[in-house]
Amino acid sequence: MMTLEDELSNKKWPKPPFEVRPPSTEPPDRERMLSEAVSQYEGSVYVREGRVVLRHLGWKGVVKPIPPGESAITSLARDPRGRILGATSGSRTHAFVYDPEVDRVVDMGVVDEDSTAKNSVVVTDKNVVYIGTRRDSGPGKLLSFKTDYRETLSWESSRPKFKAMDLPRPNEGIACLSYDRSRRCIYGITSQSGTFFVMDAEGHSCKLIGQVDELGNFSDCLIIGCNGRVYGGKRWGKMYEFNPETGGLIQLHLEIPSLAGRQLYNKVDSMAVDESTGRIYGGGTADGVLFCLDPTSLRITSLGKPTAQARVRTISVGKDHMVYGISGRRGGVAHLFRYDPSISELQDLGVPLAYSDQYWHGYEFDSMATGKDGEIYMGESDRISHLFIYYPPIR
């Protein structure tokens, strides 16, 4: 019987790409070309246009950041002064604020436990912040606080007073929130029955409109179009619209794009509006196909897939009118992508890798917001998470 050692001595090994030579001799062309290819390959997977940095969820080197397991950032919103407010999900939900002026994150406290706050932070033009949470079962929370902009001053108390508000449905939580500046109201969906509601941001009266999906299969994101109507996603890639003029929910005869035969698995994953054109951009869960919805013509256009992965987990329109988003399933490796509407170019920018404040690959992201100077905030949603900031290149 042939032993493993006999087998090894007779084995035909794969040929090395080039022969080993004494280090002092000039490498032949083939070796030089392969070495060059290797150095190009090494960094080619990372975002190389613009700059990626991250900030710890706490003043680095001074306080402990929001702990592992409770730091996944799942909501981001910009306040009128340009600060970024956010909420985390996990064993505890924290509210936090990042102030670009002092360039640090401040943990404002725990608002719920064993909870998710997905797309559920909004800031009104009166500087009132609303945070909604949900749990796997039972009620979540709806809280508000008035920001006095002192949260990031190191010599002031950074703990705002959270005010608990009545939930739209007492035994449910909040799936998502969206603030309508022109009507000064908050739209939202409850977490279990998927009931669309409208809440007066000043008087806090709340009106239940109805279930957005008969089978309870709905997206946890809403977008307010420039026409004042609210758009959302439901089962099998379908969409609906809320018209605040009539107060009615309308099922749209639209389907967001997926690969053939996969509509049953598809749902709107994320949406953002370009206020300069009124176009709404979004992505689907099943295959990560990016689309554009024209609310005037009610026409959806497929813009393609930025990567080979499923999902478009979060999306934001930059001040440069580019659409930035994160492609990638949970448990995978996230890619930042960009869509340039002026030349209809969809481009995978690569994996977000930060060197400052810490060398760190960003693998999971579930929220985004555009800053006042056009910087893109990306909420990492891993067991240990950071606030990533992407500075697009100056054009």
Next chain:
Amino acid sequence: MTGGLGVYLVSYDPVADQVRYVLDVAKALGESPDNGHATHSKIHYCLVPSDDGGLYGATHCTGAPVGDFVWRPWNSWDDPIRMFTGFHIFRYDLATGGVEDFGSMAPNEGSRAMALCENHRKLVGITYPRDHFYTFDLKGNEYRDLGRIGEINSQSVFLDRDENAYTVDDYGCLVKYDQASDRLMHLDARLPYAEYREGSYNLLYDSVPSPDGESIYGVHWNVDIRLLDNRLFRYDPFDGPEGNIHDLGWAYRPEEAGPASADFQNHHTGGLVFGPDGYLYFATYVHWKEPKGMYLIRMNTETLERKELGPIMKSDRVMAEYVAKATIDFQGGLYFATCASRPTGIFAYRPGARHGRELSFAEVRRWG
């Protein structure tokens, strides 16, 4: 750079003084190196003997697919062909040579370091590249991913006497897997680092239990970032609520090496092992004199006195460039594994003393 190469298990018989190739691991696990995927090309600090007569292993990646000359996990994550299929955990029976394959654990990920909790029948380890901590229950055949613990893999997972497992995050803070609660805890206890540093890249390379089982001796990882300092430490896990870490200074830096400061020189230290004489042995890279390369150092853990025993070199006077890990045999012989030079090799050192009894496998090595 050659693609399509797999990992082999090798044994050394000290009585016959013979090295043998005993297992084509990748093939035995149904992951033939020519299948087009990134290959199961290593076992990376994930080979641990058990008192059940088996050798538990977990495979690792970074070998290029056949026909390719470079591979990185991020570049091939969603490529169904070039992706790494995910590390396998297996048991090699030392008596029969049979292999029990527990299967592929986490797609795309390799296992960078692993420990065996013999009494709890559990393996614990760290994945690459995403730096997740995992447990594998050998009784229930259950793999659990406890989530991300950092960015850069620590190169060692060690155990205390109760089989709580420890490694570190990017700042050298201990991450403890608590057996009782089955969860991860992030401790404030932190590996030492030079005063001028802010403490990042404070990673663990190798660790070994003291002969009495009460302390752990360990060393920094610094070969990839040569500006880092390279310190030995002792951790007493039961001294206080989080244990207590003692800085034992630079691993080895005699006066002739100049002041102990970070520079671009290789300061790699590995192969920590206690000899039957009670001394701590380790290998460290000496760059300040000829011949440059790995030297064997012996340390008295009571006085912290280090003694340079000499260069680690083959009979042809070729120096060992990188000693990774070390182990001890039943007779008290010490073995140091080298890589980064071709061919790789095993160096033996016999301190002269012997244990008065046969060691259990747990006394030989409990982690990779």
